[in-house]
Amino acid sequence: MSNTYQIYLISDSTGETLDRIFLALKAQFTNILYNVHSYSFTRTENQILKILEDAEKNKNSVILYTIVDTNLAKHLANLSNEKKIPCFGVLGNLIVNFSKILNQEASHEPSGQYILNEEYYKKIEAIQFTMNHDDGNMINDIEKSDIILVGVSRTSKTPTSIYLANKGFKTSNIPLVNENSLPKKLKDNPGLTCVVGLNTEPDRLVDLRKNRMSSLRENENKTYTSIENIKKEIIDAKKTFQKYKWPSIDVTRKSVEETAASIIKIHEIYLNNAK
Numbered sequence: 592m593s594n595t596y597q598i599y600l601i602s603d604s605t606g607e608t609l610d611r612i613f614l615a616l617k618a619q620f621t622n623i624l625y626n627v628h629s630y631s632f633t634r635t636e637n638q639i640l641k642i643l644e645d646a647e648k649n650k651n652s653v654i655l656y657t658i659v660d661t662n663l664a665k666h667l668a669n670l671s672n673e674k675k676i677p678c679f680g681v682l683g684n685l686i687v688n689f690s691k692i693l694n695q696e697a698s699h700e701p702s703g704q705y706i707l708n709e710e711y712y713k714k715i716e717a718i719q720f721t722m723n724h725d726d727g728n729m730i731n732d733i734e735k736s737d738i739i740l741v742g743v744s745r746t747s748k749t750p751t752s753i754y755l756a757n758k759g760f761k762t763s764n765i766p767l768v769n770e771n772s773l774p775k776k777l778k779d780n781p782g783l784t785c786v787v788g789l790n791t792e793p794d795r796l797v798d799l800r801k802n803r804m805s806s807l808r809e810n811e812n813k814t815y816t817s818i819e820n821i822k823k824e825i826i827d828a829k830k831t832f833q834k835y836k837w838p839s840i841d842v843t844r845k846s847v848e849e850t851a852a853s854i855i856k857i858h859e860i861y862l863n864n865a866k
Contacts, residue, residue: 721756724763742789781835788832788839
């Protein structure tokens with residue numbers, strides 16, 4: 592297909608940053624056909640030469656790169672220019688301009704964001720804590736949570752918790768069957784930490800629960816998937832959130848990333864109010 596673009600993502604590290612940038616970039620265009628060629632830990636001129644030889648063979652090749660070594664980045668840019676392949680450095684100008692603002696030289700060290708510093712260990716600790724406190728487990732020390740998510744079944748509590756953990760937030764999530772399913776410690780002290788309720792539209796929840804039962808190859812639980820029961824669950828959940836004055840988010844049309852961004856904002860407000 593002549594209109595298919597060959598996107599070369601070249602990184603001197605894991606490539607995670609570049610993947611996310613391209614994900615955001617392609618979302619801006621509704622009609623784009625592409626194949627992605629990812630190259631991580633690219634740190635030599637020989638590696639770059641081999642990649643460009645491949646890119647040169649294809650029509651509509653485009654290169655995006657995150658390479659912090661200045662000489663290697665220039666080599667890639669110059670070689671791409673010789674071969675008439677569009678090439679864009681994602682971080683280059685940003686690093687240079689930020690260096691000017693801070694009035695200090697950048698380290699230009701590949702994988703610099705993965706240095707084993709205090710922030711790295713904080714994130715690992717948050718992930719471990721969150722995994723241990725998933726789905727209502729280990730509620731005896733939930734006061735150690737940075738964030739507690741509460742919601743009825745299938746409102747994305749676990750994936751949102753894991754995403755927040757990767758941002759460094761110790762996150763507990765508690766399934767809300769009814770008010771009695773809440774830990775006594777939380778009911779007695781609703782402001783114990785930052786609590787956020789998650790909710791969704793009934794029709795969407797029916798589909799999610801049916802798909803869940805199907806994926807587990809279990810017979811459908813009529814109570815679990817009943818639209819009337821689900822409507823009641825959601826109404827009761829909203830009443831619970833209002834009773835304890837917990838902010839809530841409707842996750843129906845939100846991605847995990849969007850939900851997490853809203854939660855982080857709520858957490859910031861909570862901390863400011865707690866001062």
